[in-house]
Amino acid sequence: MRFALGNIFWLGTKELRSFFSDAVLLGLVIYAFSFAVYVQAHSNSQEVHNASIGFVDQDNSDLSRQLMSAFLPPYFKKPEPVSQRDVDHLLDIAAYTFVIIIPPRFEADVLGGRSPEVQLDIDATAMVQAGLGSGYIEQILSTEVTKYVDRNEGTYLSRSQNITKSPVTLSVRVMYNPNVSTAWFMSVMGIVNNVTMLAIILAGAAVVREREHGTMDHLLVMPIAPFEIAMSKIWANGLVITVAVTLALELIVRRLLQIPVIGSVPLFVVGVIVYLFFSAAVGIFLATVARTMPQLGLLYILVAFPMNILSGSNTPLESMPYLLRTIMQFSPSTHFVSFAQSILFRGAGLSVVWPEYLYIAFTGGLFLLLALTRFRASAVQSS
Structure with missing residues (x-):
């Protein structure tokens, strides 16, 4: 077990060096958790503002x-x-x-x-x-x-005109977002959506890049199990995104946009780590299906876009058709959006969100198992 953990650690450091040497992927992560969040907070307004x-x-x-x-x-x-x-x-x-x-x-x-x-x-x-x-x-x-x-x-x-005053006075109290500002909602949901996008892309690209550069053959002839290869890519890319999410919440949401975060950021970060396990496993699984980066991009569009659009981050699940709403209850992205809103907007604790953490971890384990089942076979076929 120590030997396996050592392999996972050192292979992960190799992934980090590879990531930081790739200017395109590094720039994508920086953009997705900085400028993209700011733009999404201000460009997708759902209230009347400066109407002519x-x-x-x-x-x-x-x-x-x-x-x-x-x-x-x-x-x-x-x-x-x-x-x-x-x-x-x-x-x-x-x-x-x-x-x-x-x-x-x-x-x-x-x-x-x-x-x-x-x-x-x-x-x-x-x-x-x-x-x-x-x-x-x-x-x-x-x-x-x-x-x-x-x-x-x-x-x-x-x-x-026989207008009489109503015997009832309506007192409206808006919870969690008193001014009903779209920016408060869209900034956090922008971060949530980008977690799914980047986790799948980074993990999948890491596997495809190994195959295209010919280094996957070297890994397979070494005394290293596919599980160790997969886990090294999951923890390395997950670490990058976790740090980016934490910085985005603190620097972009709290300081630049001046949006208060009610709940526990550490609890949310723990949930992000659990969800990254699932998303990275999906990315690795897609990489075992795709043979090239363009194919991985097409598969990403087919998988990640519906996960983001139908997760409840843009449109409430209650407004979707019943069949579609029922299907999306099985998607971990829906549960990710749910506990993100519960923690950051409503201040929910672990006692509220732990079932969603457990479900996401379980689903991530299933996709990791599927990815490992195809891992060596797909590598051999491409060599």
């Missing part, structure tokens, strides 16, 4: 001017006056996401107890802005009209 808005004021009253001044940053840009005849053209060229049209005699109709209509034209190609922004605009318009009428007519609304 045009304003057609056909009433030119105090109320219409009050409505126009109610749209403020950071949700909306300052509204710009536009002409009615230019609305269609401005939407066609995507000059504005929203155009609000205030009809003539709007203020008089409101104060007279009538129900005038405000037209809102939306460019729905900006899907997120359009969906959320329309609700914001409706709420802003309703609030400003109510304030204006109450200020001018006292309790006019309750007398003329």
Whole structure:
């Protein structure tokens, strides 16, 4: 056993030297856990931010001017006056996401107890802005009209339109992300997705590189078991990614993006190590199927992309079709995302996440067994 551990250690150090001498792979790891995380946090916003808005004021009253001044940053840009005849053209060229049209005699109709209509034209190609922004605009318009009428007519609304106050007051408390900021979620999920990507690529590339350089033949004629070769690649590449994840959480998420991490980082890192065992085993298994790096890349697309996209890191599992949601419960990537969110967002402890750790480790062992079964046979066939 000591001899086997020694082989695993020294073969792993060889992998580390090979990795750090490969500028492309080193640059990929640095990019994936630094700039890519920062960009993903800010480029995939799911809230209304600086939405462009045009304003057609056909009433030119105090109320219409009050409505126009109610749209403020950071949700909306300052509204710009536009002409009615230019609305269609401005939407066609995507000059504005929203155009609000205030009809003539709007203020008089409101104060007279009538129900005038405000037209809102939306460019729905900006899907997120359009969906959320329309609700914001409706709420802003309703609030400003109510304030204006109450200020001018006292309790006019309750007398003329039979509007009664609700006996229930809704008190909303947003947990774990008070401002509902997309960056808080996407930055951590970017790190999680990159762990899967790099673990499979680095471990698989290490095996394929050995085969392409002819050094795999040298390893197989030495008194070294395939298990020792596989484990050396797993711990070496896993160490690189674990260090990169820890630095990304501290330097990019906490310091640069100023995003608080509620839970235990050491507990999360332990989970990352367990998941890396699975991902690296998958990478080695794919490398025993592929004969060249291009083939490994194609297999990666077929395997890793669905694992990331359907893991719940981008779309909640509850919103997926039942059959797909059931299938993804067997994927370790789903459990990785689950315990990452539980630990880092909700502060969960080991008592909550240990079943997911155990399942991921068990699945990783199965893939390692499959990889070892094919390891020597694939090496011999390629030689």
